[in-house]
Amino acid sequence: MSGTSSSATSASPSASVPATGTTKGVPRLRKRREHSAGRPKRSVLLTVLTGLILVYTVVPLIWLVISATKTQEGLADSSGLWFADDFALWSNIRDTFTYHDGIFVRWLLNTLLYVGLGAGGATFLAILGGYALAKFNFPGKRGVFAVVIGAVAVPGTALAVPTFLMFSKMGLTDTPWAVIIPSLVSPFGLYLMWVFATEAIPVELLEAARIDGAGEARTFFTVALPLLAPGIVTVLLFTTVATWNNYFLPLIMLKDPDWYPLTLGLDAWNNQAQTIGGDVIFNLVITGSLLTIVPLIAAFLLLQKYWQSGLAAGSVKE
Structure with missing residues (x-):
């Protein structure tokens, strides 16, 4: 019994530890740092890249806001990222809306018309088509998928000239339908x-x-449409921005300034400085550009909750 007891004692883990009680020579296991949604992993490179993207995005907006507060003379005499001696934002806004018999208001209404019918119609058709393709099986569904993916990869500028030729044959150029109908797709x-x-x-x-x-x-x-609300808002925002900022299609389709959208109208104001005897109104161009982006910023801020949930849908598979 005594032999068995002594051998068990020598085989115990405590026998391998020196009498001093220290653990010198025994390697320590490094505790892994756990990361969660509340404590994400830090990355210096990602932080630097995010900062550069933030500067690239915010600096032009800051320049636009500051420049909209200057007169035509103040734009040439002051720094681009600082205010001039005179604060002319309110007078610039008034002159923008009243210049050339208030043509800016007409361009704004045209843009709202194109967005309401074009972007709204495109969203409605996308809802119907997306629901049908997702929940119904029919012959040729794979072919439709291939066509949709191929259409996404084709830039809109590549279709502008064929679209112009087709609408010219139908006599629809220089009309609002030349901008609205292509925007429906x-x-x-x-x-x-x-x-x-x-x-x-x-x-x-x-x-x-x-x-x-x-x-x-x-x-x-009654059943499907309420569940599609986040996706509807997301698609509506994308189509609204695309139609609101559309420049090339109205450029080749429209000749009458009364049907110009804001993008084309502000470009026409900007080009006046290059014509003989034309008015140099860069302050109104900048102020008009600021007024143009305000509705888009307001839409994104008001619909941000639905927009983010719509982008994240389907990212996690149960």
């Missing part, structure tokens, strides 16, 4: 709604509505 919006509808609408919910006797139209408007 949004391949990216269709693809986005397709992906969102696939994840956001449970098939079991649609089947339950059909069992209860609801038709396809009622099922879509």
Whole structure:
């Protein structure tokens, strides 16, 4: 018994530790730092890149706001990123709306018309098409998917000249329809709604509505449409920005200044300085540009919650 006891004692872990009680020579295990959503991993490179992107984005906006407070003379006599001696923002805004018989207001209404019918119609068609492609099976669905992906990859400028020739044959150039009808097609919006509808609408919910006797139209408007709200807002923002900033298509389609959108009208004001006897109104061009982006900024801020949730939909698979 004593031999067994002594051997067990010598084999115990405490026998390998020196009598002094120190752990010298025994390697320590390094504790891993755990990262979570509340404590994300820090990256110096990512921080620097984010700062550069922030500067690249914010500095032009700051320049635009500061320059809109200057007169035509103040733009030439002062620094670009600091205010001039005279604060002329309110007078610039007044002159922008009243210059040339208030043509800026007409351009603003034209832009709202193009956005309301073009972007609104593109969003509605994307909702219908995306829902149908996500929840119905039919022959040629793979071919439709290939066409949609291919259309997303084609830049809009490549289709501008063929579109102009087609509308010229139909006699629709120099009319609002020449801008509205092409804006109704949004391949990216269709693809986005397709992906969102696939994840956001449970098939079991649609089947339950059909069992209860609801038709396809009622099922879509009462069951599916509320679930698509974040995706609808996301697509609406993308199509609105695309239509609001559209420049090349109105440039080749429109000749009458009364039908210009804001982008084309401000460019016409800017080009006046290059014509003989033309008015140099760079202060009004800058102020008009500031007024042009205010509605877009307001839309993004007001709809930010829906927009972010719409972008994140489908990113996590259950």
